[in-house]
Structure formats: structure tokens, C-alpha cells
Amino acid sequence: MHPVFQTALAAVIASPVPAAERSGKAEASWLSAASHYQAGEPLRTAIRLAADSGWHTYWDNPGEGGMPTSITLHLPDGWKAGEIGRPAPVRFLTGDLPGFGYEGEVLFPVELTPPAGASGEMTAKAELSWLACSDDACIPGEATVELKLSPGKPGTTTDADRIGKAEKQVPETVEGVSLDVTADSHPLVLSVRSTRDGFDPAECSVFPLEFGVVDAGADLHFAKSGDGRWRAEVPASEYADAPPASLTLVFVPEDGTKPLRVAWTK
Amino acid sequence: MNPVAALAAAVLAVIGQPAPSFTATDVKGQEVSLADFKGKVVVLEWNNFDCPFVKKHYQSGNLPKLQETYADKGVVWLTVNSAAEGKQGYLEPSKMAEKAAAEGNKAAHYLMDTDGKVGKAFGAKVTPHMFIVNKDGALVYDGAMDSKATPKADDIETAEPLFTNALDAVLDGKEVPDSKNKPYGCGVKY
Structure with missing residues (x-):
């Protein structure tokens, strides 16, 4: 047994250094918050994609140009994975093109659950495919990363903190916040109603989850209107050839609290 | 004004409306105007051989094959390079001519739009x-x-061929x- 594990169960356990796979202008690896797994007990992990300095990768809605990062998991029999979290992005311009994504490193949190009877060392694989761009060039990358874990009493690894931080950046859907879109107006009029304590859409960065509804390059700022709502006007995307039928916005509070995902359907 | 708004403001190209007229010089030094091809179907393809999405369609032979196939159907194919001097994808015209030939480009003309005027007029x-x-x-x-x-x-092979579907419809x-x-692709390096 590892001496650290033997003598200091409460101490943070150095993460086994996962093999980072490099491709193009980024490297990928798979991190775990726990040193070991326990049969039937959920386990917090995150897939890490780190673009080189000056390069970015893309969110689900990449904006104009770009390409969303795709992740496919291959788990041992009986293991289950939750949804792969996509942290809220930042805005950037690549040359003239407005985009959404991640500058440098991003962690995609994903919870794994071993089956009740799991035993022995397990190896999970994740296939990633991404596009990294700088102002000067775009270079695709592809990698398969592995997570290897043995059964045993789980200790907290040195990666647990940053996995926790990434989990807090994944938008969540909550009660008490709703979005309305006046779909037949130019520009589109968006309004938010909220009964959620401490949530102020005017103090948020806002991102459209779908491409082709609102203009990707538009400033998306909500202001409080007189009727207890928040309102924003935004040009429709040039690719919106019909009034939109649905729109999902991600609100990222400037105070660092968890982002919210708010959906509207006609 | 941010660059996006600046780009959008200059775009003259609207579906169903007359295409922006232009004159540009090809890699052989010949002046080419859109008006030269009145009565013909014209394709404009924005190009940067260093872009992985362009490589996809050249190294697979897809774009050279389409250029050849549709030339036989009377289509005038213009490949346009709007990269500014010093940016990725730019070469001086004589070297660009060699590069285009090596990549299998079979367009009627490979246009140097180094000042980006044609690209911005079309909103490429x-x-x-x-x-x-x-x-x-x-x-x-x-x-x-x-x-x-x-x-x-x-x-x-498994993608919906949006461009050729459109071109076939135009010809029919x-x-x-x-x-x-x-x-989709890499941003034009204006």
C-alpha cells in the first residue's frame, strides 16, 4: 500500500499523475477527486482540456466559426456516467468572428457510478475531439484519455479542489426563473421573471446556448424594467429565417455564484 | 464600433438580390470581374490552404472533383483568397499559383483579394x-x-451536401x- 495512504488517511492524497494526451495545440487528461472507488458509490471526476497560451477551445454554442468539443465516454460494464458538465464560457473574437468557449484550461465535470458489485482495477476511456484557435490559426485535436482507479477507501486527491470549482461553473436549471421571447419583433425582446433570492439578471454575463437564434456578436445585457422584470433587446441572428421557437440562455452572475440555465419555448 | 459590426455594416450580399459587383486580379495577373460571367452560374469559394477545414475538402479530393465536375456543366468557379499580406494563408501570387496547383485546385480563376474588399462585400x-x-x-x-x-x-460522405444540393437546384x-x-471553418484572415 502507498505509504501516504497508510499513515495519513485524512491527508490529501497526491493524485496519480494521469497521462496527458497532447494533440494540436492542447492536451487532455481525466482527473478524479477520489483516489479509489467504492462499489455503488458515485465518484466525482472531470475531463480536462488545456489549450496552450493564446489558444482557445469552444463551448456547445461555438458562435461564428469554431467547433464544439465532443466527448464520448467508454466505461467498463455496469458503470454509469451522469451528464458531462459544460462550464459557462467566455466571449472572444477570433479575428472578426465572435465566439464562445474557453481560453486555456477547462474541466468538464462528470460523475461516475460503479455497479454494486464492482471490483478490481477499472479503466475508463474518453475520446475527445476539439478545435483550438488563436487569432492566427485553427488546429484540430483528437485524444483518447484514460482514468484508472482501484477499489478501496477513497481519499481526496489534489485535483478535488479544481474539480469542485469546475462543478460550480456548470449552469443549473432552477425553479422560479423564467424567460419570455417576443419572437416576431425586430430586434427580439427578451424578458426574464425571477422570484429567486439574490438572482439579478442585470448583474450577469449572458450567453445563448443555441446558435442561430440571437446574433452571436450582440451584447446581451438585461436591465430591470418597471414591471418587476428584466428586459433585453437583441438582434436576431442572420441565420434565423423564421421566428424562433426556442431559446436557452446561460446567466453567469458576476458575484461568482453558480450560473443558471433558463429555457424558453414558444 | 466593434469589428463584427464593422464587417456586418459593409456586407452588400443578400440572398435573392444582385450579388455585389467586383473586379479582382487572379494569381496569373489577369483582371476578373463578376460582370464578365453574365449569363453563367458562378461559384465563389473562400480559401486558405492552411485551414484544417479547407484541407479536409482538398486532401480528400472533394473540392477539386467538384470544381472539375461543375466546370463541365458550364459553371464558372472562382476560388478567392482574402488573407491579408502576412496573415495565415497568404502567399504572393506566383507562389499561390504553385500552391493552388499542388493542392489540385481546378477553379477557373484563383483570385487574390488581399485587401479583403470582395470578401467583405460578400460577408465571407x-x-x-x-x-x-x-x-x-x-x-x-x-x-x-x-x-x-x-x-x-x-x-x-455521410454529410448532407448543402452546397451541391443548392448548385444542382440552380442548374436545374x-x-x-x-x-x-x-x-463552418476557420475565420477569414482579413
């Missing part, structure tokens, strides 16, 4: 970004090569399906 955003001008000089397609926005050549005198869609 990425490479490859495809446009079709019909026999009457109207813009009838502004969009992607196909439906799979990846740099993988294997995806060409039919209404163009999906005449405006999101092009």
Missing part, C-alpha cells in the same frame, strides 16, 4: 465559405460546404433549398 466569414450567383447575377446561396462541421474527411432551375446557412 470562414474558409471554406461558399456562395452561388445565378445566371441573372443574383446571389442564391450563402453557406457551408456540407452539414458536418468537422475537419474530418471521413465525414464528407429549381428553388434553392437552405439558401442561407451557417458556414
